[in-house]
Amino acid sequence: MNDEVLSSIFKRASNEAYARKLGMRLVELEPGHAIVEMVPQEDTTNIFGMTHGGAIFSLIDEAFQLSCNSHGTVAVALNMTVTYHQPPDRRSILRAESKEIHLSSKTATYEIKVTNENGALISSCQALAYRKGIRLPFLDEEP
Amino acid sequence: MNDEVLSSIFKRASNEAYARKLGMRLVELEPGHAIVEMVPQEDTTNIFGMTHGGAIFSLIDEAFQLSCNSHGTVAVALNMTVTYHQPPDRRSILRAESKEIHLSSKTATYEIKVTNENGALISSCQALAYRKGIRLPFLDEEP
Amino acid sequence: MNDEVLSSIFKRASNEAYARKLGMRLVELEPGHAIVEMVPQEDTTNIFGMTHGGAIFSLIDEAFQLSCNSHGTVAVALNMTVTYHQPPDRRSILRAESKEIHLSSKTATYEIKVTNENGALISSCQALAYRKGIRLPFLDEEP
Amino acid sequence: MNDEVLSSIFKRASNEAYARKLGMRLVELEPGHAIVEMVPQEDTTNIFGMTHGGAIFSLIDEAFQLSCNSHGTVAVALNMTVTYHQPPDRRSILRAESKEIHLSSKTATYEIKVTNENGALISSCQALAYRKGIRLPFLDEEP
Secondary structure, three states: OHHHHHHHHHHHHHHOHHHHHHOEEEEEEEOOEEEEEEOOOOOOEOOOOOEOHHHHHHHHHHHHHHHHOOOOEEEEEEEEEEEEOOOOOOOOOEEEEEEEEEEOOOEEEEEEEEEOOOOOEEEEEEEEEEEEEEEOOHHHHOO | OHHHHHHHHHHHHHHOHHHHHHOEEEEEEEOOEEEEEEOOOOOOEOOOOOEOHHHHHHHHHHHHHHHHOOOOEEEEEEEEEEEEOOOOOOOOOEEEEEEEEEEOOOEEEEEEEEEOOOOOEEEEEEEEEEEEEEEOOHHHHOO | OHHHHHHHHHHHHHHOHHHHHHOEEEEEEEOOEEEEEEOOOOOOEOOOOOEOHHHHHHHHHHHHHHHHOOOOEEEEEEEEEEEEOOOOOOOOOEEEEEEEEEEOOOEEEEEEEEEOOOOOEEEEEEEEEEEEEEEOOHHHHOO | OHHHHHHHHHHHHHHOHHHHHHOEEEEEEEOOEEEEEEOOOOOOEOOOOOEOHHHHHHHHHHHHHHHHOOOOEEEEEEEEEEEEOOOOOOOOOEEEEEEEEEEOOOEEEEEEEEEOOOOOEEEEEEEEEEEEEEEOOHHHHOO
C-alpha cells in the first residue's frame, strides 16, 4: 500500500502543471520526506534580475506538499515561514529537502532546506500542515 | 524624486519576467504600499488540481517586493510567514495588498493580504525586509 | 450567553497565575478581540538588562489566548510568528491588542500588536489557533 | 578569547533576573549552540491550568538569545516562529536546544526544539537574529 501511494504521488508530481512550469522535478519520496529539484528557468527573474523569491518558495512548497501527502491521506498547508539566507546564483540547480519533524492525527510539521549545487544553504522553512484524514482522491482515479 | 522612483518601479514590474509568467500585474504603488493582481493561469495547478500554494505565495511576494523597494533604496526579503485560510476558486482573479506597518533604517515590516474577487480572505502574510541603504540600481540605468 | 462567556474569561484571566507573575491585566474583551496590558516588573530583564523577549511574547500570547477563546469554545495555539521592531523602554507599560482576521470552524487567525505608552510599535505577531469545538471547561465549573 | 566569552555569558545567564523568575538554567553553551532547561514553576499556568505558551516561548527565547550572542558580539532577535506540537505535562522539566543553521555578517538563523524529559517534541522554533557587530558590553564590565 505504501509503495502504491508513493508511486502514485510520483506520477502526479511529474504531471503537475506548476512543477513543469517552474522546472521542478521530484527526486526522492518516502513517508514524511521529499527532495525536489528546480532547474533554473529564464523567466523566473524579479525586478533586480535575480531569482524571484516566489520561485524559491514554490520549490519549498512543492517539497512540503509532496512530503505531507506521502502518508496517503490529504494534508493541506496551514502556515509556512521562510527565511532567505542568500540569493542563489541564477544558473545553479536548487534542491529542496523536506523532513517531517512531528506528526499527529490532525497536524504535521516539516523543516525544508533549499541548497544550491555546492550544498550552500539558500533558504530555510518551517511548515505546518493540517491533516484531513481522508484518502488521497487520485489514488482511486488512477488506472 | 518620489514619482520618478514609483514610475521606474512600475516599469520594471510590468517588464518582470516572473510577473508575466504568472499573470501578475502591479495595480497600485505608493511608498510602503502596493497592490498586485494575478489572473488565473491554466498551468498553476498542484497535484490536487487546485491553485499551487507557490503561486499564491508568488503573488504575495511580488506585492511585498514592490512595496519594500518603493522608498527608492534596495530592500531584500529576510523572512516571510504565510497562513493559508482557504483555497481560492481556480477562476478567481486574486489580489494582494501589502501595507507597511513598521519602517526603520535597517528593516521594514509588512502585512500582506490576498483576497478573491468577492473580497474573501485567502491568505495572510507578515514579511520582514532588510534595507541595504543603497539606491535602486535600475533608477540610473533607465533612459 | 456571550456576556456570560466573556465575564467568565475575564475572571479566569484575572486569577491566572502567569498573568499575575508577569504583571499582565486584561483590559478589554470582545468576541475575537482582546487588549492586555503589562506593567513593567523588576525581574523581567535579559542578559543586557533589557526587557526579555520572552516577557514581550508572553504579553502577546496572553492577548492571543484570550481573544481566540472568546467565542466560548476551546482554541489552542498552533503557530505564532513574532517580529521585534524595537526594544521597549524598561519603565513603559506595554499594551497588546489581538484582532481576529479570519475564523473558520477549525482554525482562527489573529494579528497582535504591542505598543508602548506613546503608541509606538514594539512588536507584531501573526498567530494561528486550532479550534477544538468543545465548550470552555471552566464555564461549567464556575459558581 | 572564546572561553572567556562563553564563561562570561554563562555568568550573565545564571544571574539573569528573568531566567530565575521562570526557573531557567543554562546547561550547555558553545559558539552557535545552547541548551537551557526550565524546572516547572507553580505559577506558570494559563486559564486552562496548563503551562502558559509564554513560558514555553520564554525558554525558547532564552536558548536563542544565548546561542546567538555566543560569538562575542551583540545579536538581537528580529523574528521568531514557534509551532506548538503538544502541551507539556505540568511536572516535566523542559529542555530547549538552539542550533545555528546559518551565519552571515549581518544575520544568523537558529532552529530551537523544546523536548520533555522523555525526549518528546513539545515545540519547534525558527529564529532570526540581527548581528550588530559590536562587542558584548558586559565582557568589559566584568571583573
